[in-house]
Amino acid sequence: MDGIDGCVPPSAREITTGQTNRVWSVEGPTPYILKHYGDPSRAANEAAALRLLTSHRAPCPQLLAASSGSSTPPWTAQAALHAKPVPIDRFLADLAEPLAAIHRIPGTHFGRLAGAQQHRSWTGYLHDRLRTYAAAAPALRAVARCLHQEVDASDTPIQPVLLHHDLQPGHLLREPAGSRLLIDWELAIFGDQRSDLARLAVRLDLDDPTPVLALASRADAAAEGRLHLYWRIHLLADAALSTDSAVRERAAGRLLGSSVT
CATH class of the missing domain: 3.30.200.20 (Phosphorylase Kinase; domain 1)
Structure with missing residues (x-):
């Protein structure tokens, strides 16, 4: 302009x-x-x-x-938007509709849309991320190895869709007319929609990610299993890469206290 x-x-x-x-x-x-x-x-x-x-x-x-x-x-x-953040007590309810619209947008590959390596498979993308986290946090390499194995064991065809990948309170706004908008798209990727939910569970500081499954288009045993796997991968990301020492310590403690030990 x-x-x-x-x-x-x-x-x-x-x-x-x-x-x-x-x-x-x-x-x-x-x-x-x-x-x-x-x-x-x-x-x-x-x-x-x-x-x-x-x-x-x-x-x-x-x-x-x-x-x-x-x-x-x-x-x-x-x-500029004439909008305010959705109150925390309304966050999950108000997120459902805009998130469903976003998850209907198909992708052409896996990973970020621009500025980074693109992957032909979701499994390849996850392995690449796990290698990055293990290199940044050598003390958690054993955890990363276990997650690599779980990724391989759960490998099924995934159709990529658009993910925000940084869902959290403050990133969902409500306009005066009632429309909800999502902001801050710099971490967006194409991938499995359950990864979006798992990252949300980490941002909400949940001890168990299961409550966010209410936002999934389909919630079954397989979806719950993948949600837990992605939740641990996102915890490892925080433990390895966060610039906030308190976030790193909290994520590592939660990760090491989960079933990947």
Whole structure:
């Protein structure tokens, strides 16, 4: 869009809340949210996800502009939203409809949409992630080996669908008209929808991921087994990669106290 170049206007108001990116609210004829990313692959991935979501008329912010591959820092500009986070006591109930719409969007591969390696199989994607986590947390390599084995044992054909992969309170907004929107798509991937639910269970700090199965399109014994497997993989991700020591310790403790010992 004309006039948006990724630079922070003097009148912009910083609204950064996380540790990875910086975010500003920019006023003007067309108000927008400007995000600067610490990781260019995340910027490319969020831009690709928003374009895909828009093509399917899915509940998400409108992408107004994005950086080219050579821009420093990488950035996106997204339409400002007149919306507020859904209260925590309404979160799961209000999440059901937008999440179902997202999980109906088919994928072309497994893994991130852009800026990272793409995989031909879901099993291949999971093994790649487990190798990354084991390299980052040598003390948990035995856990990673067990999870590798479980992934192989549960290998069945998976049709990839779009996953948000960072579901948590604060990322679901409600507009005044009542529409629900999901924001922050930089970690989106194509994969098994139950991985989205498992990551949500980790973000909700649940001791058992089973309650989030209410959001699944089909909940049976196989779905529950995969949910528990993905939940442990996401716990390993937090234990290995989180920048917050308290999150790492909590995830490791929960992981080592689960059945993968």
